[in-house]
Amino acid sequence: MSETILSIKNLNKNYGSLQAVSNLSFTIKKGNVYGILGPNGSGKSTTLGIVLNVVNKSSGEFSWFNNTINTHDALKKVGAIIEHPNFYPYMTAYDNLKLVCRIKGIHTKAITEKLELVGLIDRKDSKFSAFSLGMKQRLAIASALLNDPEILILDEPTNGLDPQGIHQIRELITKIASQGTTILLASHLLDEVEKVCSHAIILRKGVKIYEGRVDELIASKGYFELNATKKSELLAFLNSHQAFGTVKEEDGKIIAILNEELNAEELNKTLLEQGIYLSLLVKRKESLENQFLQLTNNK
């Protein structure tokens, strides 16, 4: 059992009559990369805001590092970026990071190293107000890494960036993750989560609808896209076969979702024996995106 970094228990947050987070519980263990997924307004940022001490919870509990230290001291061991990078516009990149060092009570020697990591060392004496959004976001990451944090929390880190910026940030995140830093990444971009995260927590309207490993989430048995001239016979066969769950027609194709393992070769053979000749046979795995849309729409 690895060390618990953050645990949340029955957390609730109401904004007036709106329930932004509802009875949410989850645990973050050291060494994993977590993704919090959810459509916009599903309570991701609110949840992060609560554990980061900027939003007040309505009820419930959360504790950092098994409750060994209070929240603001715990935050000194956390690196976090929330939505937009917030720095003092009139200070240079270097001075902004120096201020963060002072707040966290750490030595300023890490500044140069982190600026190099995010590729901003040449611009260290430029004012923050002169930075592009991509640079601001990279500075924010440098700032979050200053204390070599136990956990890095990123809230929509690629929001509003151009493709190049998105690529740079993702590369950085992958690099940091490979060094063994625990990461909590909130995003509505699924391929982002699929690429980087080992675990996912899916929220919808403030309610948790999934928690577990990403590969288990995607590990459905897959589905077939089929077509044949004898369509009605094919449909009848599929509906009677125990390996298939839902069978539906879409865009002139038959979509048959698998309940248990069945490979294409075997299916083709069985159908041939039944005298059904296929004009289309494709086996697909469901993407995280499909899975996510199903989860968030159906409940």
Added chain:
Amino acid sequence: MKRLLQIEFQKLWLNKLSRFLILAYFFLLTSIALIAVIKFDIGPIKFHLAEQGIFNFPYIWHFNAFIASFFKLFLAIIIISMVANEFSNRTLKQNLIDGLSKKEFVYSKFLMVVVFSILSTIFVFVISLILGLVYSDFTEIGIIFSDLEFILAYFIKHIGFFSFCLFIGMLIKRSAFALGFLVIWNFIEWIIYGLLFWKFGKGSTLPDNIASFFPFRAMSNLIDEPFSRLSAVKAVANQVGENFNFDYAVHWYEIVIVIVWSFLFIYGSYRLLLKRDL
């Protein structure tokens, strides 16, 4: 405490506007000394302000404390903007995420209030001492260091005023509106005072007694106007048959009222921040 001071100092000093205002403020405080230069020499009328007794110990403590406190508006702008900017730049949120507690945040701002008040008080003390030593008719140690309660009152008054600015900045979160509110609040106090006056009539002391609990009135009561104390003014007043009999002293209860207000403002700022979602 050293860490919080360093943080605040960096935030303020690297900001061009606040650096300019701080320097301008202390420059203007020094310029009080220029009053000494005011001199009319029109034929038979010879008038040298410095020789009218305004720089006499111990009166100078009172006079300079009164005049110098007009400049506090400069620092008010700094205090309000140093709080309001944290909201508009959303850096307050980042500070908290980085591991500053809400208590530390308010405490660090309050430290700046104290630092500014101390610096300003020291400045006024030193300038008054120098001016007095140059121009005063009396330079016995006992007289020089009498009536120093005006300097204490000056300090308390500034703590109170800046705490008020801090609270308003925290409450309104926008520099311009907060400064506007400062002016409006002044009017509100006067209007309430006017209403009380109208209700209880001229003879009653009740309006003044009630008004002395209003924050601005309480602060200005700490240091009453010094002009009618001048012998020259008194002489003129006597000629026209008026007899001033004001109470100039700094009273303990006036100090207590302002200290209580300061406490309420700082504690109120903390409560506001604690309850707020950023």
